[in-house]
Amino acid sequence: MGEEKKPQSAGVWPTVKPFVNGGASGMLATCVIQPIDMIKVRIQLGQGSAGTVTKTMLKNEGFGAFYKGLSAGLLRQATYTTARLGSFRILTNKAIEANDGKPLPLYQKALCGLTAGAIGASVGSPADLALIRMQADATLPAAQRRNYTNAFQALYRIVADEGVLALWKGAGPTVVRAMALNMGMLASYDQSVEFFRDACGLSELPTVIGKYSLQSIKHISSDRILHSALDWLCLIMRHLIKDVRSLEFSSRGASCSVPVLRASTVSGFFASACSLPFDYVKTQIQKMQPDAQGKYPYTGSMDCAMKTLKAGGPFKFYTGFPVYCVRIAPHVMMTWIFLNQIQKLEKKVGL
Numbered sequence: 001m002g003e004e005k006k007p008q009s010a011g012v013w014p015t016v017k018p019f020v021n022g023g024a025s026g027m028l029a030t031c032v033i034q035p036i037d038m039i040k041v042r043i044q045l046g047q048g049s050a051g052t053v054t055k056t057m058l059k060n061e062g063f064g065a066f067y068k069g070l071s072a073g074l075l076r077q078a079t080y081t082t083a084r085l086g087s088f089r090i091l092t093n094k095a096i097e098a099n100d101g102k103p104l105p106l107y108q109k110a111l112c113g114l115t116a117g118a119i120g121a122s123v124g125s126p127a128d129l130a131l132i133r134m135q136a137d138a139t140l141p142a143a144q145r146r147n148y149t150n151a152f153q154a155l156y157r158i159v160a161d162e163g164v165l166a167l168w169k170g171a172g173p174t175v176v177r178a179m180a181l182n183m184g185m186l187a188s189y190d191q192s193v194e195f196f197r198d199a200c201g202l203s204e205l206p207t208v209i210g211k212y213s214l215q216s217i218k219h220i221s222s223d224r225i226l227h228s229a230l231d232w233l234c235l236i237m238r239h240l241i242k243d244v245r246s247l248e249f250s251s252r253g254a255s256c257s258v259p260v261l262r263a264s265t266v267s268g269f270f271a272s273a274c275s276l277p278f279d280y281v282k283t284q285i286q287k288m289q290p291d292a293q294g295k296y297p298y299t300g301s302m303d304c305a306m307k308t309l310k311a312g313g314p315f316k317f318y319t320g321f322p323v324y325c326v327r328i329a330p331h332v333m334m335t336w337i338f339l340n341q342i343q344k345l346e347k348k349v350g351l
Contacts, residue, residue: 013351015090021342022085026077029334034073035066040327061138069134072151076131080124081335084178088116088186103194109187117182121175126167128174130154173285173301177278184274185267185332192263264336268329276324277317281305 030037042053057065091112095104104112121128130151137145148154158166281304290296298304308316 017346017351018089019082019086021339021346022089023078023082024342025335025339026081026085027074028338029331030073030077031070032334033331034070036330037073037327038066038068065138068138069131069151072127072131072134072154075151076124076127079127080120080178082120083123084116084120084182084186085335085339087119088112088182091115092190104190106187106191109190110183113183113186114179116186117179118175120182121178122171125171125174126155126158127151129158129167129169173278173282177275177282180278181271181275181328185271188270189263189267189336192266196262261337264333265329267336268332269325271332272321272325272328273318275328276321277305279324280317280319281308284308 039050039053039057042048042057043050047053047056092104092109095108095112096102099108130148133146134148134151134154137148146154146157148157155167281301284304285298285301298307305317
């Protein structure tokens with residue numbers, strides 16, 4: 001009976017499915033993370049600390065200010081994340097077929113992640129530009145504000161005022177950064193799921209952040225618990241949020257497995273670690289000012305990277321890593337968690 005159902009998987013849906021799932025998970029994650037991202041943008045623009053920015057936004061603009069640019073954020077996920085997660089799954093499936101069904105080595109997953117990141121960034125660059133402009137608009141003087149009403153109007157006005165190619169302003173550094181980020185995020189996630197399931201013997205067990213269920217404790221040794229990536233995340237969360245009791249991911253049938261939660265944590269960390277050096281160089285290039293003779297400190301990205309390496313060593317590229325990780329990792333984790341839940345729901349309804 002099981003063999004008779006296999007031909008039904010042929011058709012358009014199996015091809016489109018990874019793209020639909022990827023875009024949907026990214027959009028759901030954005031709805032959760034958008035307020036944090038909005039505060040992050042204001043901090044980068046020099047409006048003060050997280051607490052100061054939050055109080056100022058609530059006082060002067062109201063709660064809705066935290067979701068300014070949401071339409072652009074959702075459009076970015078509908079393009080960027082749809083393309084990168086969908087293409088990554090297609091690429092890895094093709095590679096597995098070429099590998100006679102055997103699991104891919106890490107370097108092949110990394111190559112697939114690099115390619116998927118480049119594809120996603122190229123497709124999502126216009127929406128990314130609209131998102132940045134909409135988020136930064138409120139910080140400009142009234143006379144300089146663009147006052148875009150939504151992402152589609154922003155794209156229309158950019159094309160009308162600046163030309164079609166303006167949609168890809170700064171796309172070069174964005175694509176390079178996305179390649180590094182997705183190499184870390186996508187390759188490490190797949191590798192981590194395999195490791196936690198196969199090497200550590202962790203099955204689909206319900207879990208609670210910061211507190212394991214009795215069923216989990218029976219199957220996981222104390223050594224594994226103490227050294228797991230999930231416990232590492234919980235430790236950080238408890239320091240950042242003193243009054244956190246527990247955030248449950250296993251309520252009423254919507255459970256996230258141990259491998260997925262831990263792998264998403266590892267994925268968020270490596271996405272941050274792989275992309276920060278490129279983000280650091282991009283930031284230095286964007287904010288550099290000419291000296292008295294009109295000469296800039298760097299002639300380009302490569303010159304900036306070499307001078308930074310010579311002056312401060314390799315760790316200079318990781319200046320501000322904890323803050324950067326807090327920015328990047330939550331969205332990566334939420335994307336994987338939502339993707340896992342979407343896949344479970346599709347399996348339940350037979351899609």
